[in-house]
Amino acid sequence: MDKTKYIFVTGGVTSSLGKGIIAASLGKLLQARGFRVTNQKLDPYINVDPGTLNPYEHGECFVTVDGHEADLDLGHYERFLGVETHKANNVTTGRIYQNVINKERRGDYLGKTVQVIPHITDEIKRNIKSLGSKGEFDFVITEIGGTVGDIESLPYIESVRQLRWELGKNCLIVHLTYVPYLAAAKELKTKPTQHSVKALQEQGVQPDILVLRTEHNISPEMRKKVALFCNVEPSAVMQSIDVPSIYRVPLNMQAEKLDEVALTKMGYDLATTKPAQMEKWAAFVEKLEGAKEEVRIALVGKYVQLPDAYKSIIESLIQAATYNDRKLKLDLILSDKVNDENVEKKLSKVDGILIAPGFGTRGMEGKFSALKYARGNNIPCLGICMGMQTMSIEFARNVLGLKDANSTEIDANTTHNVVDIMDEQKNILDLGGSMRLGAYQCSIKPNTKAASIYSQSTISERHRHRYEFNNEYKNAFENAGMICSGHNEESNLVEIIELKSHKWYIGVQFHPEYRSTVVNPHPLFISFIKASISK
Numbered sequence: 001m002d003k004t005k006y007i008f009v010t011g012g013v014t015s016s017l018g019k020g021i022i023a024a025s026l027g028k029l030l031q032a033r034g035f036r037v038t039n040q041k042l043d044p045y046i047n048v049d050p051g052t053l054n055p056y057e058h059g060e061c062f063v064t065v066d067g068h069e070a071d072l073d074l075g076h077y078e079r080f081l082g083v084e085t086h087k088a089n090n091v092t093t094g095r096i097y098q099n100v101i102n103k104e105r106r107g108d109y110l111g112k113t114v115q116v117i118p119h120i121t122d123e124i125k126r127n128i129k130s131l132g133s134k135g136e137f138d139f140v141i142t143e144i145g146g147t148v149g150d151i152e153s154l155p156y157i158e159s160v161r162q163l164r165w166e167l168g169k170n171c172l173i174v175h176l177t178y179v180p181y182l183a184a185a186k187e188l189k190t191k192p193t194q195h196s197v198k199a200l201q202e203q204g205v206q207p208d209i210l211v212l213r214t215e216h217n218i219s220p221e222m223r224k225k226v227a228l229f230c231n232v233e234p235s236a237v238m239q240s241i242d243v244p245s246i247y248r249v250p251l252n253m254q255a256e257k258l259d260e261v262a263l264t265k266m267g268y269d270l271a272t273t274k275p276a277q278m279e280k281w282a283a284f285v286e287k288l289e290g291a292k293e294e295v296r297i298a299l300v301g302k303y304v305q306l307p308d309a310y311k312s313i314i315e316s317l318i319q320a321a322t323y324n325d326r327k328l329k330l331d332l333i334l335s336d337k338v339n340d341e342n343v344e345k346k347l348s349k350v351d352g353i354l355i356a357p358g359f360g361t362r363g364m365e366g367k368f369s370a371l372k373y374a375r376g377n378n379i380p381c382l383g384i385c386m387g388m389q390t391m392s393i394e395f396a397r398n399v400l401g402l403k404d405a406n407s408t409e410i411d412a413n414t415t416h417n418v419v420d421i422m423d424e425q426k427n428i429l430d431l432g433g434s435m436r437l438g439a440y441q442c443s444i445k446p447n448t449k450a451a452s453i454y455s456q457s458t459i460s461e462r463h464r465h466r467y468e469f470n471n472e473y474k475n476a477f478e479n480a481g482m483i484c485s486g487h488n489e490e491s492n493l494v495e496i497i498e499l500k501s502h503k504w505y506i507g508v509q510f511h512p513e514y515r516s517t518v519v520n521p522h523p524l525f526i527s528f529i530k531a532s533i534s535k
C-alpha cells in the first residue's frame, strides 16, 4: 500500500483567490483517476472553532456529520468530492494552541519550555498527518488559510517546510497567486506573484506548482518569465482564469494539466495511471452553462448582504436548478426589510421562496410576512431550521389564532412557546457547546410529501440548533392541516412539517444543504425547484 501523500495549497498576494476551489478541484481530478482523496482546511485565526463566528466574518458555518462547526470551504470539498468531512478536516490556530496548552497543563511536556517550534508546529503536523494515518486516503490535500506573509500563517508555513523535508516526494506544494491586469497599460503584472513566491522561499518553502488567478489568458512567454523568477518549470505555471461558475474550475485545471503535473512530481507514471473520468462532471457543467429558462427563487434571510453566509443553500439551489434544466435567478431578500405592506412587491414575481436559517430576533417579523404571503398565495416555500421554526410560529399565529405565539429564543416569556429550547440545552452555558450538532436520524411519515421526496422511511440529516418544535402543539397543528411528517424518535423531536393543502410548503429542522453535492443533489431541493417551475 503506497504511503499517503500530502499536498499543500497556499495563497499569496491577496485573500479570496479561491484556494478552496483549487484544492477541491485538484481533489476532484485525483479522485476521478480512482485515487482516495480528502481535503483539509487549516484556519489561522484564534477562534477555537467557526461555530461562534458571526457569518459576516467568514460566511457560512458548515457542519460535518460528526457535528463539527467548520469553515465554509468544507462545503466546497464535500460538494466537489462527495466525500463526508469530519472534525479532523478543519483545524484553527485556536484549537492548536488549546491542545498544546492543555497538554502543558497536564504536564505532558515534563517541565520543558513550550514553544512555537517544536510544540505548536508538531501539533499542526499531527493534525495534518492524522488524516493520512489510517491509510484510508491516497492523498490528503491541506489548504492553508490566510495569505503567505501574514504573521498568523508563519507556524503553518514552517510546518509545511518541515513536512516537505520529512516527506520528500510524498509531499507537494501548490501556491495560488493573483496576476493583476492594469487596464491603462493593458498589461498583466507578474511582480506580485514573484514577491509572493520570494516570501515563501524566505521561509524555506519552494512551491512545486504555481496557479495564477487572472482575468485574462496568460501567454506562454509570461509563464516562462514567472517560471524563471520562481524556480519552477514552465509546465508548472498554470492559470486559473475567472469563470462564471466554480464548477467549471476542475475542467479548466484539467486543461492546465494540474493533476498530471502534480502526479508526475510525486513520482507517478502517467502511462500507468488511470485518466480522470470527468464525463459526469462535464455533463453537469454543460447543463449548468447551457440552461436558458430561469427559475426565480427568493432567499429570505438576515445575512443576505453577504451571500457566503448561505453558501451551501445557494449551491444546493444552483445544483437543483441545473438538474431541472433551469438557470437560478436568486433574489436575496433582507428579512428585516420585509413587512405585510411591502411583501407583495418583494415576492410577487418569484417562483419559490426559501426561508433561511438564523439566530436571534432581527428579521423574524419579516420572515413571518414572507411566510404568510407564500402560504396564502400557494407559492412553493422551503423553510430551513429557523425557517421551519418561523413557519410553525406564523401558522400558530395566523391559522390557529394564537396571536402571541413565539419561540422562547425570541421571547422567553411567551404564553405560546410553539418553538422552545430543547431540554438538554437548558443549562449549557459554554459558548461553543450549546447546540444540537451533526447527523441524526429522522423517520418519515408514509403518504406525505416528505415520503414521496425522500422515497425512504428513515433519513440522516445534519443539525445546528438549540430550539425545537413544541410537541404540545402537534395535535392542534395536524388538525389544522400542518402535518409533522418527520420525527427523530430518540429525542421525540419534530424534524419536518408540511402543509397538506398547499402546492409545496415544507419546513425542516435540519440543514439539507450540507448534504447536496454535484453528483448527488439533495432531493428536497430538487423537489422544491420542480414545484417552483411547475404551473
Ligand code: GLN
Residues within 6 Å of the ligand: 356, 357, 358, 359, 360, 384, 385, 386, 387, 389, 409, 464, 465, 466, 467, 468
Ligand atoms: N436559532 C434557532 C435555533 O437555535 C435556529 C438555528 C438555525 O437556523 N441554524 O434552534
